[in-house]
Amino acid sequence: GAVVSQHPSRVICKSGTSVKIECRSLDFQATTMFWYRQFPKQSLMLMATSNEGSKATYEQGVEKDKFLINHASLTLSTLTVTSAHPEDSSFYICSARASGTFSYNEQFFGPGTRLTVL
C-alpha cells in the first residue's frame, strides 16, 4: 500500500529557531502534497498545497514567509517553520496525493509531527 513518512515525529525547540519537517512518499510518486495543522482536540486545517517543481499555494491566513514549503522531488516535500514561537506549537500532518491507476488521486497521510516551541 501507499506509505507516507514524516520526520521528525516529535521536536522540541527554543523560541526563535527554525524547524524543518520532511514528508516523504515511500512507494509512490506524489506530484502534490498537502500540509495540515491540527490544534489539540480540533480538526485539521489545510495550510498549503505543495506542487513538485513550483511554488506552494497557501491558504488564506497562513504566512508563507513563516511556513516555507519546498517540494523539490516527486517523493519529498519539506515544511520549515521559521523563527518559531510558542503559538506555532501544534501537530503538523502532511498528505501525498497518489495518481495513476494505483489509487486515483487519493491522499495518503503521514503520521504527523508534534512541534513544541518553548
Added chain:
Amino acid sequence: GDSVTQMEGPVTLSEEAFLTINCTYTATGYPSLFWYVQYPGEGLQLLLKATKADDKGSNKGFEATYRKETTSFHLEKGSVQVSDSAVYFCALSDLQAGTALIFGKGTTLSVSS
C-alpha cells in the same frame, strides 16, 4: 465553499452498543466522501470512502452510505469495541480535480467495557 458538518462529541458508549456518527456536507460539485480515524497520538488513517451517490463504504465493521438526496454520509457500526475509541473525521474531496480534503471538526468516541 465546500464544507463538512459532523455531530459534536464526545460520544460515550458501552462495548457492543450501536454507533452512529452523523455527517452532512455542502459541495458545489460531486465530491468523494471519506471517514478517517485518528487513534490517540497517531496520524490519520482512512477508514472508508465512497466516490458516488448510493455507494456504501465499509471497513472493520463500519459502514457509511453516500446519500446525495440528504447530503449525508453517516458512519455506523453495529457493535463497537473498546479498541474503536478514537477521533473520527468526516471529509470530502473532489478526487477528479485532486483537491485537498476538507474535514469536519471530528467526533471523539469513547467505548468502555
